[in-house]
Amino acid sequence: MGPTDSGPDGTTTGRDGSGPDAGTDEGGLLSYRLRRERRLSSLYATARSLAALGEVDEVLTSIVRHAHELIGSDIAYLSLLDAEGNLTLRASAGTISAEFSSARMPPGIGLGGRVIRSGAPFWVSNYGESDVVRHNSAFDLLVPNEGLTALLGVPLLVGDRAVGVLFAADRSERPFQQDEVALLSAFADHAAIALNNARLYEESRESLQRLREAYRTIEEQVASVERAAAVHEALTHVVLTGGGPGDIARLLVEHLRGAVTVLDRDDRVVAARVCDGPPAATAREPARELLEQARRTGRCASAPDGDGAVCSVAVVHAGGSHLGSLSLTRSAAPGSADVRMLERSAQIMGLLILMRDARVEAEERVRGELLVELLSRPALHPAQRDRALARGVDVDRLDVLVVADCPGKPTSDVVRQLNALSPEWSGLAGEYLGRATMLLRADDAEEAASALHRRLRRALGVPVLVAADRVDGREWARSFGLTWRCVEVMRSLGATDRGSATVQYAMYAIVFDPKRAHDLDRFLAECLGPLLEYDRRRSTALVATTAAYFAQGGNLSRTARFLHVHMNTLLKRLDRVGVLLGDGWRSPDRALRLHLAVRLHQLRGALDGEDDG
Incomplete structure (x- = not known):
């Protein structure tokens, strides 16, 4: 108180x-x-x-x-x-x-x-x-x-x-x-x-009520299962024997007559069946409005299709994800038992898709693990070599490493596409250090990069950069470092959608090859040392000014506009550059070396996440 x-x-x-x-x-x-x-x-x-x-x-x-x-x-x-x-x-x-x-x-x-x-x-x-x-x-x-x-x-x-x-x-x-x-x-x-x-x-009473409702639901489901025992048994057989969309469509046509169409998650037709006798109908894709209604409600939706027939759609979904749809078209509207049969078939279809996806994900996971083991520990255990051979991969013949970068898509999506392509190249794909990576067999790294770029571009629908490097011996880890840094150089040079081998960027290799970092330091010190030291001590921008001067072809007016400075300011900066580097810095030979030095300095800054100005 x-x-x-x-x-x-x-x-x-x-x-x-x-x-x-x-x-x-x-x-x-x-x-x-x-x-x-x-x-x-x-x-x-x-x-x-x-x-x-x-x-x-x-x-x-x-x-x-x-x-x-x-x-x-x-x-x-x-x-x-x-x-x-x-x-x-x-x-x-x-x-x-x-x-x-x-x-x-x-x-x-x-x-x-x-x-x-x-x-x-x-x-x-x-x-x-x-x-x-x-x-x-x-x-x-x-x-x-x-x-x-x-x-x-x-x-x-x-x-x-x-x-x-x-x-x-x-x-x-x-x-x-x-x-x-x-x-x-x-x-x-x-x-x-x-x-x-x-x-x-009150909670106990509500729980009891929920239990009673669940029990009633179970009773209804049991009765429904008993009424459709034959279909259920047939669908179970499809699951146990590893059947697919065509088998389910055939079973539905046998019991419900009419025509059945199966769409995948992208609304593409993957199976269609039509009964031989009446009442027959033509297999067709459901109307977009009917499909959206079924997706929105999660239940079977029916409506006349305009030709005197009735189309019924049941969506295939699991865990909130849309996996496809089943549609039944026939002259008579479906009864409650037919609707339950169609919805149950959609559930079985979802189970088949999940089983297939689980198998694919398991295989992708194994291939990804093998890829990581190769890049992190080149000396494989015999058992690991056997796992690779069981998947058609001879690790001793993996001679090209590819890195794909697609900012418009999650890395997991790019890896999934690489995994789908890896069997064609007798390779392994996965995510390594946050990068979509693939090891494969190829006679020409440039052709492999171009081919993979085309396939990924078509599958992902957005720009993608692909770089490939010829592996020297088993130096997969070194090739990975070269390749992903080459991708960053490609992007810094303005490329956003292409596939190329690292050799095409040989003149920039001094930037993305860690073994040549000392050579790059020495070259930059020889060419830009006085400017870098002056910028560091005075917080000026002589290196950036020099880079802009070369980028604008030596045109003073364009350079001043690019830098947003007055012409007198630009001239003073260039005079200071001449004082620090000597009057002959604009001669052809020295200008070429200086231009290359500032460009390499910019690229290294982009790779290291630093401001080169």
Whole structure:
């Protein structure tokens, strides 16, 4: 309880001035004991009545009604914590306005927030003037309308966790006695238990209802399975024998007649069957609107197709992913049993697709693991070599390494496409150090890069960069480093959609070959050393200015516009370059070396993620 809201002598007194220490005569003490016994008796009686209740709302209403009677306050109300931690009023006794009832107190605010935070009772004799609680402006506007002045709150504790607050309030200023606080706290303990029991009872009842509904659903499904036992057995046989879309389409045509069309996840026809006798129909793709309706609802959708026939569509999905669809077209509308058969066939189709995808993913995972082992540990164990041979891969003949980069698609999508292509090249594909990588056999690295680029570009539908490197011996890891850095050089040079061998970028190999890093440092130091040192010490941009000058073909006007500087500024910078490098820096031989040096410096900065300016 806040010391600023206590009586002037630091004690707590009742409304009539009585308390545990009130009165020195024996009659006053006896009156106090009788009043305490009545309150305790009322507390036990109300606790027993609460224990007999089952509905949560009924328990809440009973709690505030009994609290109102026990304490004798003008108003009693109860607020519970919601999922966001707000205190929301759930029940009240006394006059509570509609605006007050709909108010929510944010976490940690007001007297209730303090009670929740401390897990202990707290009261103020005048809420509006109290400065020991955090006020909420919206709530404070409602307090005068309701006339709330003195306010006592006690926590509703379930174990050590506060789930709400029980309030007693008066419309006149006054302190709360210690026995009032203790009585309301004791009652709140009983009320919390009753409320928790009511919640558990309600949850149990809802769980029982769900179980009953699930049981009814199971009964309906069992009856449906029994009615379609023959189809179910046939579909099971398709699964066990590794059948495909054509087998399912054939079974549906045999039992439902008409025409059946199977679409894949990209809405391409993968199977179509038509019955021999009437009622026959032509196999066709379902209308786009009907297909979208089936996808949206997840259930079979039917509609006339305009030629006197009825088209029914069931989508194939699993785990929220669209995998395809089955459509039935015939003269008669499908009955409920036919709809269930079509939907069950779609489920089986989804199972077949998942099984196929699982096999493909397992194979991709094995191939990816083998690729990582080759790049990280060239000395293979005989068992690993056997695993590769079982997949048609002779690791001793893997002589080309490819890295593909496609910013418009996740790396996993690029790897999936490389895995699909790897058997054609007797190779392995996977993700290595975040890059889509492939090891393969090829006579010409340039042709392999071009062919893979065309295939990936067509499959992914977006620009892709592909670089290939001829592996020297078993130096796969070195080739990987060269290849991915070559891809970065290609992108820095403006290429966004092409396939090439690293040899085509031989003049830039000094940038992306780690073994030549020392040569690059020496070359840059010889050509650009004074400019680099000057830029470093003075925070200038002489190297960037020189690069722009060469990029603009030595044209001063274009260079100034490119750099967004005045012509005089450009001339001063170029004069400084001449001072640092010598007057002959623009001669053909020196200009060629200097131009190459600034370009290599820029490329290395792009590879290393540095600013070359």
